Structure formats: structure tokens, C-alpha cells
Amino acid sequence: MSISQQDVARIAQLAHIELSPEQTAQAEHDFARIINLIEALQSVDTSGVEPMTHPLSAIQEIALRLRADEPAPTATEAQRAELMANAPAQDEGLFLVPTVIE
């Protein structure tokens, strides 16, 4: 199993990271070693073993508490200003990005 520079470019595109040609070459080099490390998993006989997502599920019932996905208004203008203060570009409470549709 090996990863070519084209594969690296495809993965970087999926990850939304712009890689320079040098970084792409370095990533190809790193992937060869990393895949060698994680390939070791294939030699473990896991037949009949269920994948584990929460380690504590081994000993007790785990219920993930998901909150309702409901928008809530910002309490005050001051709070809105505080939340927006980290935005790289904003205008009247909106996040600015480059034009998507002309």
C-alpha cells in the first residue's frame, strides 16, 4: 500500500489545505512511514469484535446527550459585539467572505 503525490493532492483537497510542491513531496514521504505504522492493525484478528466509540461503554450505559439544534437570539448587542470581535472580516453582524455568486 503506497500513496502517490496525486493521492496526497487529492487528500489535501478533501482537507481544504493548500500544499506547496515541497509540502506535497514531504507528505508523500511521511505517508509511506505512517501507513507502515497503521497497517499493523490489519494483522489483528478482530472477527466478532464491535467497534468502540466511547471507552466507558465497556463498564456502564452511555447515553450521549445531544441538545436540540435550535437557533437562539444573542442576548445583548454587547454580547453580539464580543462574539463578532474574532471575525477576520464583518459588517453589521454578518461574516464577510469573497463573493460566491456574481
Place this chain on the structure above:
Amino acid sequence: MSLLNEYPSIHALGTALREKKFSARELAQDALNNVTAHAHLNAFIDINAELTLQQADAADALLANQQGGPLTGIPIAHKDVLVTKGWRSTAGSKMLENYRSPFDATVVERLNAAGTVSLGKLNCDEFAMGSDNQSSFFGAVHNPWNTQYSPGGSSGGSAAAVAANLVLCATGTDTGGSIRQPAALCGVSGIKPTYGTVSRFGMIAYGSSLDQAGPIARNAKDLLEVLSVMSGFDPHDPTSLEHCLNTKNTGDRIRNDFNSWETRFTENTNQPLASLRIGIPKEYFENELDSTLANQIESAIAHFEKLGATRVDVSLPLTREAVSAYYVITPAEASSNLSRFDGVRFGHRAANYSNLEEMISRSRAEGFGDEVIRRILVGTYVLSEGYYDAYYLQAQRVRRMIVNDFQQAFAACDFIMGPVTPSLALPLGERSSDPTTDWLSDIYTLGVSLAGLPAMSVPCGFTHDAQPLPIGLQLIGNYFSEGQLLALADRYQQDTDWHQRKPEAK
């Protein structure tokens, strides 16, 4: 000479504050001066004297009315993956260089409410990804025992700050060993609690199914004081536990356990640990373990045997495969968690771009360092179509087998002991051209993290060099055994002075 050097424990320092030997403000000013005097360690990313002194004044107001608790006025500092209102919250990354959090992490909020006085934010590997602190955008932290050496990572700033006595306690976070390993390499004590017992709300996420915050301090009793404040159910964290088996998830759970174990240990003064079995995993003592470390670990185990504990051999056959499983699961989770950094709502945005897609991918390329990019790429790969089952699901199956192996070991023993790291602290600047070489150095800590078990590191010796380097002993307990682990470590520290040694002031 800092005031902190005169008080060996939180209890002693707290007593001095309550007796008004000095005010919390005087103590905080003195501690801030000491931080400045140790700027060469690069342990801190952000300091804000005004905010620190505000917290100290609030502590003094409580102390004046005899309302102070054990932590009121005690200087602390927070690893910079925990967000804080006021101080910057960078995660050691250029991506968040100027980020200001609108809220405090739950852990920080709880420690604030307990009256601690924060000296600021501690340096760490970028997004907690690393074991030597060299991936921080703000430069590596230097090990106080020998400033040419790494303090370990990712909580390197936390361990170095405690080792240099800049604070008596600091917060850290552990995904694959990031509390235990720097604590070991800096000669201080640290505990990673059971997954789910400490809130992850406001902790900048890396591997969400493993990330867990915990304290680093000079000794086990101080860890108990801080951990019992940090622990407890938090409705804001969906993986926070309401119950630990049949006990409510509160800080009192740990304190009560500690007290009952401590009482048990004092009932039999000759053989305080009689009837306790120490499991020694043979896989933790194989080829890669440095012989100087092996000797010190053996001496520490022998001391526990002298106290009455029995030694039993156990096996953790997937110790090596745990490294492989970890480097599938955590990059997968990281690639998902770090997808929020897009240069739109917060964080670094590239200066030049011609469209939205380019803005996002260039902002991410500029904002993330090499190690973070490497792990995001690996995570994206193992989650991509055609590889998800072979890598990600297979790693999660191996994870269950690792959990089962630990439970099988705990059927034969009460706690497990071994090294934290296969080697001593490494000189700064040394990095392998093969990234997996650095990853393999976490071989003794990753399995515990995948299993979500509590574990700690306790100083157990030094090298015999002219400038000695510290060695740590790892204690691993079954789920929710934090109180027992801390009581065992405290019993060991009653007989040894490794934890009291300090690097020579420079």
C-alpha cells in the same frame, strides 16, 4: 527568591494566606515577577498582570472575611488549550494567535470559583499534538532541569512551570500521554483522570473520545486539591458522565475515596499496602526501555513491595498495536474537529486569495503547523471512502480489545505500574525525519488513553549526570480509581523525596 519556593505544598501556602502572613495580591505580584525572571523557559504564552491582580484582590476579599477555601489565593496557570476570558486562547497555534474567547472553559470557571489566581496561559504543542513541545507556534518550552532539553509535551509549559516553581499547580490536558509524559520528564506529579469525569467544555478539541484535562503539581495531595475542584458532571459536555458507576460524578467522589484509602493505609503501619496487587505488564519492560529508567522503575516497584504490596505479572499484548490504533483514531477525530478553522468566523485568514475555496485552503495552510497538517491529512485519508472500514473501524475494534485486555489485567491486580516513557528527555532541536519515531515514544501512555483509564506520573528518580534529568513512574488504575491512585502516590511520597527536588536556580 520567590515566596513559592518557601512553601512546599498548596496546604502550606494556603495556611500562610489564611494566617495573613502576606496577601494574595502580594503573593500574585511576587509570582508574576518570578515568571518574568524565568522568561527564558518560554513556559508562558500570555501574561496579563491586571487580570491576575483582579483575581488576587477578589481572593483577598474572601480571606479577609474568613471565607477562603483550600485554593483561595493559590497561584495557578492554565494550559493554552483551555479557553479563558481575558487572556488569549491560542492552542499554541498561529491559527488562534489573536483569538479572544468570549467564555471560560468549565475547568477554568470551576478553579476561578474556588479562588485560584491565574498567572496566565501556558505554552504547549500546537493543538496538543506533540510530545516535545517543539510544534508550538510560540517556540519550544525549555526543561528547567536542563534548558538544552525538551520538557516533553504536549503540556510542556504546565510541567515546566511547576518544576521551576513558577506555580504550585497547573492545568494540563492528556489525549495520549500529554499530562503524564511532561510530568515525568520535568520531575513533577500529574494525573489524567477517567475519561468523562472532567468537563471538556471550552477545551479546544483534538481527539474528542480521548481528550481529558487534569492537574500537574508538586505532589499527590496537591493534585487531589485541584482535581477534586476540576471534576464533576457538566451538562455542556455531551460526553460528561452524570454517574461513575453508582456514585455521582463530583469532586467529593475522589476526595472520599482518597480519605478511605488513606485511613486504610494508616491502620497497618508495617504493611500499609498489604493485600494490594501490583500488575507489571511485561510489554512495558521490553527492548525499547532505557536501562537507567528500568532500574529506577524497578526500585520504585520494590518500595511498594516493601510496603506490603504483591507483584503479579500481567500482559497487555496489544501495547504496540495501540500506537497504530491511536494514530488512526486521533487524526480522524482531529481532522473533523479542526475543520471548523476556515478563516470565516474566527482564526487566521490569509491576506491574498481570489475566491472562497482558496481563502479557506490558504488560511488553513498558513495557520496550521507541519504536525497539525500531517495529522489532518492522515485523518482525512483514514476516513475517506474505501479506507474507513479497513482503518477507522478496524482501529475501533482494536480499541475494544485493548479495553478488554486492561480489564483482564485488572482481574489479576489492583493497579498497574511501569514506565511513562521509554527514554529520558531529549535535547531540543532533535527531531527524526520519520514522524512515526516520535509517535512511538508514547508507547506506554497511548493504550491507557484509548481505554479511558485514569493514570498518573510520579517522580521516582534521576539520572546520575552532572545535570540530572528526572524519571517518572506510571501508576494506572481501573475506571474511577483516582482517589486510590492519589493515595498510593501520596503513600510513596511520604517515604521518598524525589518529588521535593528542585532544579538549581539559574
